[in-house]
Amino acid sequence: VPADDVLIGVVLVAWLASGLAAVCLTPRNAAARALLIAGLLLAASTLADSLAADPAVGDLAFALLRTAGWMSFLGAVAAIVATLARLPEGVPDRPWHARLAPVLAGFAVLAPVLELLGSPTLAVDDDGAVHANPLAVAVLEPLAGLGAAVRVTEPAWVLVGVAVLVLRWRSGDAERRRELSWALRSIALLACLLLVIVVVELSGLPIPPERVFGPLFLISLALFPVALLVGITRRVRVLEARLVESRERLVNAEDVARRRLERDLHDGVQQQLVAALSLVALAARQATRRPHDVRATVEEVGDQLRGAMTELRELVRGLRPPVLEDAGLVSAIESRLGTLPAEVELHTDPEAKARWAPAVEAAAYFVVTEAVTNALKHAPGSRVVVRLSGAGRRLQLEVADDGPGLPGTVPDGSGLRGLQDRVESLRGTFTVTNATGSGAVVRATFPGEGAPR
């Protein structure tokens, strides 16, 4: 019936268009790529099937086309599972989620090939006319049944993808659930329709399923990739909003830092210089009136100038310690940890002692110093360990304490949020693991030069 062909066309267009749109929106997103691949394989499968349906096609061509059709269809199933496991940002929650799809893809290639090479005969058409298989390999005959069994059951593996999706939804936070909700809804719709079709079929009601449920099922099959696309775009919007927020926070943080610097300079060093200036004037006056007091006054001036210099040095170190630029990250951290009142362990590998981009060195320095200061503040007396690694041209750092853990909700409010923004603006990752009883761990990773952008 042509109407069905039109609907199948709609389904294919929906898959291809959704996949294309997803890839255009998020070119580096593995879930988007998997969605597009699923669409392409579905189209290829439909094409192969329709070519094989031509009565004029020969035995060999039929065998090859049918195998190609199955391969692409099963490949599409694997791609759908990959999409569901990586929705929406392309990164799987658990490593085994990512390993599902390649296994299924392997089956998708193997099963039809085994079936092709193992079957001595081929059913050519609907009449059941049996033809010899020109490609049959006798040795493989025992495996043909296995291939056929895998091939027949593999579509059901979509359920594995659905199960992964449900698991991810259950373990996700509110934001993650919103991103996955459209995919789950459209899966639920498909499942309901399937159920109704089966029930109607079994109950023998006088409703011809191919007239009503077939089209409905195809339409919901067309809606499915659109629902996946919605999840991906929603994610893009969330990321965009986060970017705007973090940019605002960075700008505000800079403003706050400038104001603090102005205050520190004004109320600290500047006042000390003013005081020293008044004492210099006093000494000049004493020189003519009470020469014996001049020496003491000048010594006071010296004390105040030394105080101003110490304060200025502290201030400069807070801005960006010169040793960071002159001697590198590890030296700067060693020197900073040396000034702390408590003992802090520092473990570094030789690669970490390499020089990194200035912005990375600065961010890493402040993550370490801030996290160590936090640890000493929130977990006094605990063992604080700093680890730096530069393996694989990636700078990884970790600050761990064995204290009682940080109080309340960690990243917000404290300086940690600012650090997170700073690290993420350099394409790094920043995490705070805060287990009550076993201490807090702050981790940051920076991609090295030449890392994928």
Next chain:
Amino acid sequence: VTLRLVIADDNYLVREGVRRLLDEGDEVTTVGTAASAPELLQRVRELRPDVVLTDIRMPPSFTTDGITAALHLRSEHPEVGVVVLSQHADASYASALFAEGTGGLAYLLKDRVGDREELVRALRAVHDGGSVVDPQVVDALLAASRRSDRSPVRDLSARELDVLRGMAEGRTNGAIAAHLHVSESAVSKHVASIFAKLGLHESAQTDRRVSAVLTWVEHRADPS
């Protein structure tokens, strides 16, 4: 006559340094100190000093508390002269201080604590109801004034500007002449020319000259 002084600054070192500097001589004697604007007002009520030397940035708000306190003192104790010490050379702070008149008020940069004579001169000037403006601040005020297109300040010659600056610092013609190494009669001519160009009535009293110049700069330079 020894001036009785109250010093206000939230920084102890500055407060003590300035106190010791000014007390080194008999022109001034410090009768009290304060570390915040409310404390300053309290000290003035208790001690009835002749003059006040106050920092601009102090508790409680750490912004322009010194100016607020000076304006408060102006209305509550008009007889007390106030010298405001500030780190800011921007014209707007001085404008805020002189918003309701210049008599008995001075605005000096904190660098002046290195010059006892200038400080004492300013304290004496405000005690006599006059005013003093730091030369750097005068420059800022004049620059702001010059930016307005039709300001007659633009018509002043370089020498006249020097003289105007001296006037704003509360100097006499003689002092200006000595400072610029010219004759006093030359300064008188410049003063007359300045007053004519600015459309002001000439006055020989230094405090009224500062006041006239500042009032003019304040109210004519910026139409807003």
